[in-house]
Amino acid sequence: MTTLLCGHEVAKQITDFLPDAVAVGDGTSVIIKGERLLPVAQFLQNTPGLDFDYLVSITGVDYAGYFEVVYHLTSIKHNHGLILKTRCYSRENPALPSVTSVWRGADFQEREIYDLMGISFSGHPNLRRIFLWEGFPGYPLRRDYL
Amino acid sequence: MALKTEPIVVNIGPQHPSTHGVFRMRVTFDGEVIVDLEPCLGYLHRGIEKLAETRTYTQNIPLTDRLDYLASMTNNLAYVLAVEKLAGVAVPERAEHLRVIMAELMRISSHLMAVGAFLNDCGAFMTPFLYMFREREKILDLFEMVCGQRLTYNYMRIGGVSHDIPDEFLPALRRFIAEMPGFIDEYDQLLASNEILLARAKGVGILPAKLAINTSASGPVLRASGVKWDIRQADPYSVYDRFDFGIPTGEVGDVYDRYWVRIQEMRQSVRILSQAVEQLPSGEVCASMPCLLRPPVGEAYGHIEGPKGELGFYLVSDNSIAPYRFHIRAPTLINLTALRDMTVGWKLADAIIIFGSIDICLAEVDR
Numbered sequence: 001m002t003t004l005l006c007g008h009e010v011a012k013q014i015t016d017f018l019p020d021a022v023a024v025g026d027g028t029s030v031i032i033k034g035e036r037l038l039p040v041a042q043f044l045q046n047t048p049g050l051d052f053d054y055l056v057s058i059t060g061v062d063y064a065g066y067f068e069v070v071y072h073l074t075s076i077k078h079n080h081g082l083i084l085k086t087r088c089y090s091r092e093n094p095a096l097p098s099v100t101s102v103w104r105g106a107d108f109q110e111r112e113i114y115d116l117m118g119i120s121f122s123g124h125p126n127l128r129r130i131f132l133w134e135g136f137p138g139y140p141l142r143r144d145y146l
Numbered sequence: 147m148a149l150k151t152e153p154i155v156v157n158i159g160p161q162h163p164s165t166h167g168v169f170r171m172r173v174t175f176d177g178e179v180i181v182d183l184e185p186c187l188g189y190l191h192r193g194i195e196k197l198a199e200t201r202t203y204t205q206n207i208p209l210t211d212r213l214d215y216l217a218s219m220t221n222n223l224a225y226v227l228a229v230e231k232l233a234g235v236a237v238p239e240r241a242e243h244l245r246v247i248m249a250e251l252m253r254i255s256s257h258l259m260a261v262g263a264f265l266n267d268c269g270a271f272m273t274p275f276l277y278m279f280r281e282r283e284k285i286l287d288l289f290e291m292v293c294g295q296r297l298t299y300n301y302m303r304i305g306g307v308s309h310d311i312p313d314e315f316l317p318a319l320r321r322f323i324a325e326m327p328g329f330i331d332e333y334d335q336l337l338a339s340n341e342i343l344l345a346r347a348k349g350v351g352i353l354p355a356k357l358a359i360n361t362s363a364s365g366p367v368l369r370a371s372g373v374k375w376d377i378r379q380a381d382p383y384s385v386y387d388r389f390d391f392g393i394p395t396g397e398v399g400d401v402y403d404r405y406w407v408r409i410q411e412m413r414q415s416v417r418i419l420s421q422a423v424e425q426l427p428s429g430e431v432c433a434s435m436p437c438l439l440r441p442p443v444g445e446a447y448g449h450i451e452g453p454k455g456e457l458g459f460y461l462v463s464d465n466s467i468a469p470y471r472f473h474i475r476a477p478t479l480i481n482l483t484a485l486r487d488m489t490v491g492w493k494l495a496d497a498i499i500i501f502g503s504i505d506i507c508l509a510e511v512d513r
Binding site: 001002053054055056057059061062070072076079083103104105106107108109112116129130131132133140141145 | 187188191193195196357359360361362363373375380381382445447449456458460462470471473475479480482483484512513
């Protein structure tokens with residue numbers, strides 16, 4: 001059984017490494033500040049005992065006031081999982097750092113979020129629309145797109 | 147005198163017999179050797195995620211049939227598992243066993259298509275494909291018995307399955323379980339000892355284990371690279387923890403290993419099927435559910451080991467009758483991430499079989 005790591009404990013470990021990275025850690029997930037995403041991702045991948053080598057999925061969710069991007073991580077070595085979240089509050093130019101340099105599996109998934117949710121990922125090697133064509137008006141997966 | 151040379155860009159697809167649907171590869175060649183490859187997607191994008199946010203939880207089950215239509219049963223299963231996790235629904239024992247039986251039949255059917263289409267790409271035109279269709283037909287007959295459909299089953303329900311199995315189902319399934327190992331031997335004998343196949347497939351399109359993990363590959367593609375990771379055992383769902391089965395893994399992660407892993411997985415699926423039939427309890431096949439399900443506010447990620455890899459559904463509920471967010475973790479889309487790494491340095495004909503060995507379904511890639 002894949003054990004889901006407790007958000008509080010991982011939040012504590014991340015805080016020891018980067019004091020200002022964690023916004024909230026609750027029982028099931030860790031919410032971190034967007035600008036600290038990349039060092040936290042590297043920390044989660046490389047720290048012995050955590051070893052999150054496998055990025056399962058990335059999802060963008062539009063909660064009226066902010067966008068939340070959810071990363072489901074798994075460690076194949078230890079068979080444990082973590083839900084990592086980050087938020088961006090701008091509706092005009094939401095942006096986050098790309099994690100493709102840490103987990104290349106993020107490549108198409110970040111392009112998908114950029115295409116359908118309109119969040120751009122800085123540092124992505126090929127950030128273009130993936131399903132819709134260039135020039136498509138709007139971002140269909142936003143809640144205000146009807 | 148030096149000849150002037152320059153790389154040439156060729157579009158393979160979106161209409162091409164080997165792309166298994168409307169998929170385009172933008173390939174840059176130096177002579178006949180591939181120096182760059184970019185998958186171009188979206189020709190079959192139907193906005194299923196957006197559509198699902200306007201329909202009730204139950205109405206979304208037939209939408210999942212239309213993802214990977216070669217594995218509709220497992221798509222249904224992944225979705226209802228996610229909803230059950232979100233809403234905290236308990237499923238009757240008999241329904242759990244029926245789900246496992248359907249999922250494993252679906253896996254065999256999907257692998258038969260994968261292997262058949264792959265051999266088609268290798269140049270064994272249509273003959274092996276029709277051998278595979280012979281057995282796939284029997285599986286489709288079994289599905290037709292339980293739900294009346296042969297492609298989009300819409301069989302799973304939140305809390306169970308739609309119908310109990312008819313009387314003629316179990317004898318037909320037992321016959322299938324008894325015959326199938328012999329047929330798998332037949333494929334293996336026809337193909338694995340074929341020198342042309344070995345020359346085309348061995349050592350071609352290698353995906354090292356480390357890269358497979360880093361690019362989030364899953365399913366047979368990941369296991370062919372030697373990573374023993376199968377969600378049925380790593381994070382058991384339904385009643386998979388009660389069955390004894392092995393996880394075949396490849397050694398080098400080449401095209402041949404991906405073919406071999408699928409053949410071996412079919413054998414393991416037959417093992418699971420025979421155990422599930424023996425253990426099949428009697429009783430209800432669906433829990434009693436409200437007409438309009440309103441799961442509590444929250445989120446859930448349900449995932450299964452689909453025939454093509456890890457199929458996951460991420461659902462967010464705001465306590466209304468429709469999901470607030472409905473995201474599909476499509477295994478075939480993510481398995482394509484490493485396509486460029488596998489094909490660069492090989493020739494055009496190799497790119498076709500490397501692509502075929504990933505086994506994708508465009509309806510799921512584009513959604």
